[in-house]
Amino acid sequence: MFKMIKKSLKTATVTGQYTSDSDNAPPVQCTAEAKRKAKPFRKSLTIREVDTGSCNACEMEMNALTNAVYDIERFGVHIAASPRHADALVVTGPVTVNMESALKDVFKTTPDPKLVIALGDCAINCGVFRDSYSVTGPVDRHVQVDIRIPGCPPKPTDILNVLAELRRS
Amino acid sequence: METLFKKFMAQFEGRVLNVRHCHGIPVANVAKEDLSMMARYIHQDKAMHGTLSLLWAVDHRPCEDRYELLYLFTLRGYQEWMVLTIDLGGEERVFPSITPVIHAAQWYEREIRDMFGLIAQGHPDLRRLVRHEHWPKGTHPLRKTYAWNSVLTREQGEYSFNRIEGEGVFEVAVGPIHAGVIEPGHFRFSVAGEPVMQLEVRHFWKHRGVEKLFEQKLLTAGVPLAERISGDTTVGHALAYCEAVETLLGLEVPLRAKYLRCVFLELERLHNHLGDVGAICNDVAFTLAHAHCGRMKERIMQLNDQLTGSRFLRGIIDVGGMQVDLAPQQFSQLIGELDTIQPDFTELEKILAVNASLKDRLETTGLLKVRTAWDHAALGYVARASGMDRDLRFDRPFAAYNLLPVKVPRYQEGDVRARMQVRIDEIHESMRLIRQIQSDIRPGPIRVEPTTMPQPGDWALSGVEGWRGEILYFVMAGEDGRIHRCKIRDPSFVNWPIIQQAVMGNIIPDFPLINKSFNLSYAGNDL
Incomplete structure (x- = not known):
């Protein structure tokens, strides 16, 4: 007990030291339309992540958002276990032939109003997998995309910047 | 080095068609009929104690009209590698399955069937692996005749899972989209009460070619x-x-x-x-x-x-x-x-x-x-x-x-x-x-x-x-x-x-x- 108190008194803050380097960050692409759609979710946004064929780096960065350093929950952003509970779908990766119908199903089950965020270069333009026989195209070929976050993968700070911009509307 | 490969050569003297070294790895070309027997020997012999590390096919067209199948074994002590190869010339589309002898070959042979249309004869489970049921019949993307940017059409079809039937047995289907922020895959559990009796993993949702x-x-x-x-x-x-x-x-x-x-x-x-x-x-x-x-x-x-x-x-x-x-x-x-x-x-x-x-x-x-x-x-x-x-x-x-x-x-x-x-x-x-x-x-x-x-x-x-x-x-x-x-x-x-x-x-x-x-x-x- 005393050891723990001593430790916590001696230890400085060990989280919260991420560099936001806003100079190098890609410009946030939030259209007025996207901001209008995001308005109801300004104070609370529940995300469902859907991987349609990414290399799993985007998933790792999404997971990093929930760690003690970025702690996305402090902005009222939650990650839901089911698309039925979600306000926004975050889609990563080019849409593969095998995932195409799953993506459409998920989109249908997500209640309106909803946002679709394409995360990473693959979701936006298929990246290095473009034109392959088993890739059916970027996300916006199948469902309407409201917000695009480029990067391979986008850094957690880039994702945070975009979400902050949406809140600001 | 290569003591175990020498032992293999001594065992099958006269039956190996051709031996060469490819950047330090010994490669033995053998007849189709001998493959299972040799694979069994490598896998089960106490001294060789080999595990199958990789099994893959190569389409040699347009240079030569043949397919080659290559089997990479890691031998006892995991330090020595050796490769067995067999050739399928002309219209041949069937090769002997080694899955009955070496369990590790199971998915490789199913994959080869999907990607090349070559059929492993004697394989206990020839369901599709990479190609989901909606892929058109006869689509084998790694054949040289298949264009890399073809557009796939859709067909109707249903995948049949391994089933356990009986009173009180039920199935739990999970995926392809999971609760966590993870990648897509499907898991099918058969359970009776609490314990899992069988799990079948069904993947390849993210196959990107x-x-x-x-x-x-x-x-x-x-x-x-x-x-x-x-x-x-x-x-x-x-x-x-x-x-x-x-x-x-x-x-x-x-x-x-x-x-x-x-x-x-x-x-x-x-x-x-x-x-x-x-x-x-x-x-x-x-x-x-x-x-x-x-x-x-x-x-x-x-x-x-x-x-x-x-x-x-x-x-x-x-x-x-x-x-x-x-x-x-x-x-x-x-x-x-x-x-x-x-x-x-x-x-x-x-x-x-x-x-x-x-x-x-x-x-x-x-x-x-x-x-x-x-x-x-x-x-x-x-x-x-x-x-x-x-x-x-x-x-x-x-x-x-x-x-x-x-x-x-x-x-x-x-x-x-x-x-x-x-x-x-x-x-x-x-x-x-x-x-x-x-x-x-x-x-x-x-x-x-x-x-x-x-x-x-x-x-x-x-x-x-x-x-x-x-x-x-x-x-x-x-x-x-x-x-x-x-x-x-x-x-x-x-x-x-x-x-x-x-x-x-x-x-x-x-x-x-x-x-x-x-x-x-x-x-x-x-x-």
Whole structure:
């Protein structure tokens, strides 16, 4: 007990030291339309992540958002276990032939109003997998995309910047 | 070296049609009829004790009208490799299955059937694997006659799962989209009461046609694609690809570049293992460890970013050497960071070791027996937690590992706890290796430019011990420095079928935990 108190008194803050380097960050692409759609979710946004064929780096960065350093929950952003509970779908990766119908199903089950965020270069333009026989195209070929976050993968700070911009509307 | 291969040759004198060496690996061409018998000998003979490491096909058209099937075996002690090949000429589409003899061949032969349309005769399970039921009949993407950018049409079809029937038996379907932020895959459990009677893993939802995409590339231009096969193994895949291509091009990479490659491979191992230890604890609701491991992992990722400009260490390895060098002060920064993380982690380790409820959940959960692991030719920490002493860094050193003796942890228990313990030991070992590299590394050039072109048809095999296990690359050169065939084997492809064995008898709520202790890549498996 005393050891723990001593430790916590001696230890400085060990989280919260991420560099936001806003100079190098890609410009946030939030259209007025996207901001209008995001308005109801300004104070609370529940995300469902859907991987349609990414290399799993985007998933790792999404997971990093929930760690003690970025702690996305402090902005009222939650990650839901089911698309039925979600306000926004975050889609990563080019849409593969095998995932195409799953993506459409998920989109249908997500209640309106909803946002679709394409995360990473693959979701936006298929990246290095473009034109392959088993890739059916970027996300916006199948469902309407409201917000695009480029990067391979986008850094957690880039994702945070975009979400902050949406809140600001 | 090659004593075991000589033994094989002595055993089958006169029956082997042709022997050659391809960049140091002995290759024996045999008749189709003899294959099963020889494979059985390699697998079951006490002295050979071989496991099947890779089985793949090559379409030699347009040069020659034949398919070639290649079987890579890792022989006793995991240090010696040998390859058996058989040819299918003209209209032949059937080859003998070795699955009845060697269990590890099961998915490979199904994959070959899907990708090439070659049928393994005698295979117990010839359902589709990569091609889902809606793919049109007769689509075999890796045949040379199939265009890489074809557009697939859709057909109706239904996949039939392995069924257990009887009173009180019911099925639980999970996926392809899961509750967590993870990749898509489908799991079908058959349960009666609590314990799992059977699990069938159905994957390949993310199949992106990577191997076909490689065939459109120049040998020297494949690294960006290799880095995106499985994002968490960026360095492992890039390095394995480069090693294979460098062997083909006859490039001798400068020593400094080799050392740097080891540094980044160990950094990748560190951040993944740190994340895994936390995630395993999180799956039994021990969130303290998850929070601490999460921040330590984040520190390594930020360090990666500061050192190379990429959190995933992308774009730093290239054919012929490195794109990025580390200055002495960067090395000191790296060591300084490790010096602060290691005591933190050691402290956490002590907490983990004495926590009774954690122990209770982790021990004897997801048991993988030594024999089962060997039968399936398990890889990486899964193998090392089940008594298999295999680590390519030690067995067949690549990059600079011949100068860096690696201590390989090994446990016999085969449960979740053992798989976590292997990771914990490897975290300390990786830190030790990085420190040793810092004291050993000398200034020098970090890359050489390729000067020669390989002969079309020449091939090379490379193996790299990524953080998840053994990554294998087979690269065959085509015309004008292009790639004729690139076979990629992420360790996940081998370890996924094993998870089906490890969950047997456990309860479904323990499945996420067992799955996390394997932590396999869906993207690397599906390609």
